[in-house]
Amino acid sequence: MFDFFKKKKNDEEENSKKNLSDENNLEKSEENEKIQESGFEETIEENFENENSKQLQDDDTEEELGFFTKLSKGLSKTREQFSSKLKNLFTANVKIDDDLYDELEEILISADIGMKSTIEIVDQLKDEIKEKSVKNADEIFPLLKEIMEKKLDEKNLENKLNISKDKLTVILVIGVNGVGKTTTIGKLANNLKKDGYKVTLAAADTFRAAAIEQLDSWAKQSNTQMIAHKEGSDPSAVIFDAIQAAKANKSDVLICDTAGRLHNKKNLMNELEKINRTISTHANNANRENLLVLDATTGQNAISQLREFKNVCDITGLILTKLDGTAKGGVIFPLQVELEVPVKYIGVGEGINNLEKFDSKSFVEAMFE
DSSP, X not given: OOOSXXXXXXXXXXXXXXXXXXXXXXXHHHHHHHHSOOSSOOOOOOOHHHHHHXXXXXXXXXXXXXXXXXXXXXXXXXXXXXXXXXXXXXXXXOOOSHHHHHHXXXXXXXXXXXXXXXXXXXXXXHHHHHHTTOOOGGGHHHHHHHHHHHHHHXXXXXXXXXXXXXXXXXXXXXXXXXXXXXXXXXXXXXXXXXXXXXEEEEEEOOSSTTHHXXXXXXHHHTTOEXXXXXXXXXXXXXXXXXXXXXXXXXXXXXXXXXXXXXXTOHHHHHHHHHHHHHHHHHSTTSEXXXXXXXXXXXXXXXXXXXXXXXXXXXXXXXXXXXXXXOSOGGGHHIIIIISOOOEEXXXXXXXXXXXXXXXXXXXXXXXXX
């Protein structure tokens, strides 16, 4: 059985829907914790009507663009800072020496590739240059690209969702406030429906104002079934009903929205554990995915968030949002290579069609284009 949290000595039994409603509802203090989050706190109030209107603009045009074109466009800020600096560094008349390697390290680190990955990449590059007797700096560019492609794949992580047509897949989406969980779920549902899967959505973020309405708007756009209770309801009860509806509707995938939370808020993590127990009890044979949504524009904070959530949760994959809004797209390297959690999807634009399946080779190609 898939365990989302670390094993506890005392197992709790949950035998029926009645037990769900009998469990204590979250106290008002938990709601205050959600408002007073610190460290990774983001206190933004989303206006879902304006956001969705903007995201749907020119969607038909975006859909016509090829995968690499959209990826390249979405990574333009990273490429402008990264690739242009490399091309300036690797000019034909530049001497291959320690100064060149020092400058290269600075470029890699400035793209948030991380110190550990940067050192390993540069060391591998030095070995390649020596082995192939490279004399001109302008020959380094393709060598570096090849090394970085291999680096992203060196852990042999599975970047595809654990999803199939023969049984239900339950995707639990978590993250801190403001990373774009609900918007990402809408895009993911649209993406999966295009791949031929039948999708149900669970509006289990019952705390944030307008969260249910926002998800409902996305559900209507993709003609997807959504299960919701009133604001302030028990999220686990929403999940229970969504599981029953997904089974009755013969859905392939159930995607569960959740409220923003931090790893160090005990009550909120207990709430998430309760949701997990509900899924384990009432969808015990389902495929499971527990996706952490991270905002690429936060740079090193994204790395810290993953590290901390890994201490209390089994994270099966990442969705990295807002890559089009940052020049630090290299943050994928420490996330996937150093912390060994696969990136499943990346957000490269605001449109409904701008959530892309992650592919290491295509990603590095777009950085170097």
